[in-house]
Amino acid sequence: AQTVTQSQPEMSVQEAETVTLSCTYDTSESDYYLFWYKQPPSRQMILVIRQEAYKQQNATENRFSVNFQKAAKSFSLKISDSQLGDAAMYFCAYRSAFSGGGADGLTFGKGTHLIIQP
Amino acid sequence: GAVVSQHPSWVICKSGTSVKIECRSLDFQATTMFWYRQFPKQSLMLMATSNEGSKATYEQGVEKDKFLINHASLTLSTLTVTSAHPEDSSFYICSASWTETLIFFGQGTRLTVV
Numbered sequence: 001a002q003t004v005t006q007s008q009p010e011m012s013v014q015e016a017e018t019v020t021l022s023c024t025y026d027t028s029e030s031d032y033y034l035f036w037y038k039q040p041p042s043r044q045m046i047l048v049i050r051q052e053a054y055k056q057q058n059a060t061e062n063r064f065s066v067n068f069q070k071a072a073k074s075f076s077l078k079i080s081d082s083q084l085g086d087a088a089m090y091f092c093a094y095r096s097a098f099s100g101g102g103a104d105g106l107t108f109g110k111g112t113h114l115i116i117q118p
Numbered sequence: 119g120a121v122v123s124q125h126p127s128w129v130i131c132k133s134g135t136s137v138k139i140e141c142r143s144l145d146f147q148a149t150t151m152f153w154y155r156q157f158p159k160q161s162l163m164l165m166a167t168s169n170e171g172s173k174a175t176y177e178q179g180v181e182k183d184k185f186l187i188n189h190a191s192l193t194l195s196t197l198t199v200t201s202a203h204p205e206d207s208s209f210y211i212c213s214a215s216w217t218e219t220l221i222f223f224g225q226g227t228r229l230t231v232v
Contacts, residue, residue: 035219044225047222050219097218105164105213108162
């Protein structure tokens with residue numbers, strides 16, 4: 001079974017600064033997908049960024065980027081120019097690619113609570 | 119973009135009664151939907167995979183007779199919590215996959231059993 005570990009229960013950053021959230025995972029599979037989701041107080045899960053394991057290039061979405069190290073099984077999220085609206089719980093998630101057609105659910109880490117200091 | 123709608127947003131029920139939660143994919147057909155449970159200040163735990171036209175697949179430790187899942191159409195999956203007890207109080211979230219990497223979540227349902 002796959003496991004996802006987020007070792008930072010809480011992180012704090014000054015507005016406009018950069019913060020990196022850590023995520024490691026354990027799997028014996030060679031093909032899989034990785035995600036970062038944001039959960040604000042409304043509890044609606046919002047996709048931040050996604051990465052296919054077969055792609056070597058790190059995914060980027062505006063102020064959000066990842067550092068994907070497949071050999072190290074590490075998938076960190078960097079948020080640049082932090083904004084007050086970025087305050088939320090951030091979950092790292094893993095999905096197997098073996099089922100095909102998206103038949104596997106997500107395995108989530110325990111989350112990191114991100115605080116933005118004005 | 120694609121939207122998954124979940125209802126109700128919150129529900130309070132008496133111990134011993136049953137509660138049904140609906141999950142609809144509004145913009146696409148979903149042959150597979152997923153149900154998660156989230157305790158306060160904790161992560162999401164996959165409960166079961168809902169398959170259109172066939173039985174749901176439950177994760178280890180999830181009571182299939184307590185959490186009944188029906189995926190009657192390509193756009194609707196329901197989760198029924200039967201004979202609810204206070205320990206079933208939690209936040210339940212559904213999701214549906216548009217592609218392997220585009221996964222959308224419902225708004226969640228806060229269930230309180232009194």
